[in-house]
Amino acid sequence: MSSTNENQSVDKNVINWYPGHMAKTKREIKEKLDLIDIVYEVIDARMPVSSRIIDLDELIKDKPRILIFTKYDLCDKNITDQYISKYEKMYPVIKTNLKENTNVTKLIINKTEELLKSINLKREQKGLVKRSYRALVVGVPNVGKSTLINRLAGKNVAKTANIAGVTKNLSWIKLNKDIELLDTPGILWPKISDQNVAYNLASLTSIREDILDKEEIASYIITFLYQYYPLILKEKYQIDKLDVNDLGETFAIIGRKKGCLMKGNIVDYEKVYTLIINDLKNGMIGKITFDR
Ligand SMILES: Nc1nc2c(ncn2[C@@H]2O[C@H](COP(=O)(O)OP(=O)(O)OP(=O)(O)O)[C@@H](O)[C@H]2O)c(=O)[nH]1
Numbered sequence: 477m478s479s480t481n482e483n484q485s486v487d488k489n490v491i492n493w494y495p496g497h498m499a500k501t502k503r504e505i506k507e508k509l510d511l512i513d514i515v516y517e518v519i520d521a522r523m524p525v526s527s528r529i530i531d532l533d534e535l536i537k538d539k540p541r542i543l544i545f546t547k548y549d550l551c552d553k554n555i556t557d558q559y560i561s562k563y564e565k566m567y568p569v570i571k572t573n574l575k576e577n578t579n580v581t582k583l584i585i586n587k588t589e590e591l592l593k594s595i596n597l598k599r600e601q602k603g604l605v606k607r608s609y610r611a612l613v614v615g616v617p618n619v620g621k622s623t624l625i626n627r628l629a630g631k632n633v634a635k636t637a638n639i640a641g642v643t644k645n646l647s648w649i650k651l652n653k654d655i656e657l658l659d660t661p662g663i664l665w666p667k668i669s670d671q672n673v674a675y676n677l678a679s680l681t682s683i684r685e686d687i688l689d690k691e692e693i694a695s696y697i698i699t700f701l702y703q704y705y706p707l708i709l710k711e712k713y714q715i716d717k718l719d720v721n722d723l724g725e726t727f728a729i730i731g732r733k734k735g736c737l738m739k740g741n742i743v744d745y746e747k748v749y750t751l752i753i754n755d756l757k758n759g760m761i762g763k764i765t766f767d768r
Pocket residue numbers: 546547548549550572573574575615616617618619620621622623624635636637638639640641642643644660661662663759
């Protein structure tokens with residue numbers, strides 16, 4: 477194992493992935509809940525289970541909800557669609573690739589208006605003017621909440637990047653005269669008791685990278701690929717067999733093939749781990765879904 481402090485590895489029940497601002501975000505969401513008409517729960521299509529906030533029901537009570545699956549372009553549709561079919565029995569679901577200009581804006585706005593039209597009907601009956609709807613955008617870090625908001629707004633109003641923890645504060649964004657959005661920082665929960673969930677979140681960059689043990693994450697990714705996507709492993713890294721109990725040789729092969737070497741042609745393992753993590757993060761590994 478590498479030199480990372482063991483308290484910081486994902487398989488310990490230590491809460492390094494739960495920094496102070498997440499507790500604060502939850503508190504602030506609770507405070508603003510009365511203002512919220514609808515919740516857009518943003519989910520990474522590659523982790524249809526692991527990227528759902530475990531205590532969201534408790535947080536948002538019975539507010540109407542739309543599930544928005546981002547990064548659909550990067551997922552294994554065969555697997556993700558099975559989850560989506562289940563979720564569709566409970567909530568409206570919209571799946572999207574936010575990198576492309578699809579009709580997601582229209583779908584979301586139409587669905588929102590359909591779910592909330594009674595609000596303005598009631599106001600009309602009371603002789604009140606129409607008011608705009610207010611939507612809360614929530615999800616774990618790095619799922620694409622701010623990208624979604626930019627897509628809905630039709631311009632870059634929220635900062636985005638492929639690392640966890642970009643959005644730091646709650647902020648209201650006026651979409652049009654009918655809808656206002658509340659962007660929020662990504663939240664997790666204090667204890668991730670299911671190890672696979674923790675590793676999935678870590679592998680797909682929803683847990684801040686600097687607190688993780690890279691060797692552990694790279695090992696998880698390679699072992700996962702070997703189990704579920706052996707063809708991808710072979711095509712991407714020319715690995716078709718590995719010893720799951722000792723990945724040293726596998727990392728060495730990848731390091732030599734990909735040129736992750738130090739002086740004297742010695743494999744630089746840290747570079748190998750980073751390469752694997754970045755390949756996945758940058759969508760270079762292919763279409764995969766981590767939950768089973
Ligand atoms: N390929 C692909 N990338 C996406 C999609 N949606 C978002 N991304 C990328 O995912 C990364 C994270 O997006 P953000 O919008 O910053 O995520 P966030 O949920 O606001 O993250 P935090 O504010 O850190 O919680 C960015 O690099 C986006 O370009 C998608 O549908 N497909």
